[in-house]
Amino acid sequence: MTAPFAEDTAERRVEATPLSHVSIELGHLYMEDYAEGRDHLRERFRQVAPWARTVRESLSETLPGRARISTCFLIDDYFSRFGSPAEVVPMVTEAAAESGLVVDYLARESGCARFGPVDLATLVLDRIVVDPAPGANGSRPPLTETGWLCNGQRGPETAHVEAMGAQPGWRPPVQNAKRRHSIFVDVELWDAPGGERVWSCPFLAAVWQLLRLGLLRYHGKAVAVPEEPGETFPAEWDALPPLLKLNPRAAPFAAYRTVSVLSSRFLPVELAVRTILGQVAVDLEVLRQVTERARAEGVPFEDELVDRVSYVFT
Template sequence: MDSLFQEATAATRVESVAMSHVSLEVGHFSMDELANRPDAVRAQFERVAPLVHAFTEMARDEFAERAGGRSRVRVSTCFLIDDYFRGTTDPRAILPGFLRSAQESGIRVDYLGREAGCAVVPKKDSSGAPTKLAQIVADMVVAEPLEGYSGRRPPTTELGWLSNGRPSSDDELRDAMDLRDYVPPLELSRRNHSIYLDVEMWRRDRERDDPYWSCPFLASVWQLLRLGMVRFEGKRVAEPADYRDWATQEWAESWGVLPSIMQLHDAAPFAAFRSVSILPKRYLGIEHSVQQILDHLDIDAGVNEVYAQRAQENRIVATDHLSDRLSHFFLGAG
């Protein structure tokens, strides 16, 4: 039975989630590659297959003692479909060939996620309502106070940008005759030198009721789901739907009616204590932004308590920062 955590100050019950030791993301493709470049998809899968095997074996070695043997280490694989920015494509024309390419390359995709499903979780039935998952995470963002803040920059909640420090003096409004020296940007948590980063998480558009979420922000939601660290009113969100008959599945003609996460095989749990992502090098900047966003989230105390309990049960060290639970391997040009 899943454990529950009840806060002392409220009646909110926080559901626990089953956890693997490692969630292994087995690559990423643009929608253009998925729709129009099957050879590129297969070539990347063939490059990634040995890495998936190697990281799986590394996970078994790392957690063997704590799990009571290598065979008891739980590793699940996942893949995120890029359907938020190009959701007009047809799943029926993409998913069968994509999953066959993975299988024929020696990669088993246990869980298939949708990027648009990280923005809004579709309702399960006609009586329910969609869950605005990205907005739930946006409400957790807490920006650092900026050094020398003048009040001219709107707050993060309004602006949609998250900075790790103070911008340069070029960003300040000045009179044309103001000849004060240029002041460079400054990272707040710098070590000797600064790496200044300002991430656009969302922007508001008059033509949209909801914010237009950025790729780094949706990737942050994806990582939160993989780490089992997001709830809505204490309940689990985007629970994997059973699609284990995918080989004979009649896929929907629209991405939006598919679940946020689909389970394609009998597998270890989707959420995990650690996540490993094998990605093309072009996603390095996005993942840098993800790390910054995750380290600026105020996670509900009940969720942290449930995670700590699960970690203790599995003899896992619970890290202070969410980003410390992430690892990446970036693929160079093939």
């Protein structure tokens, strides 16, 4: 029986987003890579291409129907700025095309900090549920160093002990979910050198993964809605929409799983990304929606967020 009375503000509506099977990231470059010119860019995409093809092929074998695969590329315009979208965007898409790669979606890294009106980084920061150290029973607020996130218990502050004149007793940090031995990771999420918060590269990359997994909502609405590009690309990065749909026939941007084909130099960054992602509590309703759709489609699906994120390191 349905209730005879309802109030709009009492209900929670969470928008669903279209989902591909896989989102493939076609490499990532620092600004200095762009500075090295077209040939360097071509070489980078040449390294990515065979792996992207392999991901496509292996996926097509495991899926019941036609595979929905979208590709994306993230341009770093947050930490340093190089050239203009009018120069850089065509350079990227052309260099990719020479290796047979189509960039379906192009995103700006500063869009991971603030996507249009949405303070996306803070939205994700507010959803972090800190990995509790053994013994954490709720009595005290979770032990956090402002702006840092780790996967265990930090060692004692030896500098302080030395200052007190005592023997500097070193105790190692401990990973909470260690397998016999610890791999302790402590990630800087942000700093504020000039008073204004600057998000770290791993934190923005974690937001990027969450966007690609279609798991973020702002007041129940999907956040990363791709925009069609105009006739020409603008001269200023800020004038470029944070997420562009370059290929009109592309499968949906967000996907059940993500694969990133990256240079091995990004390995430490991605370890940090996984440390962050492992501590993000995604909206229960969004989790439920995505899980149910995967099940209905017969797509193999992982419960844990970090298991939906995979890599090819070249």
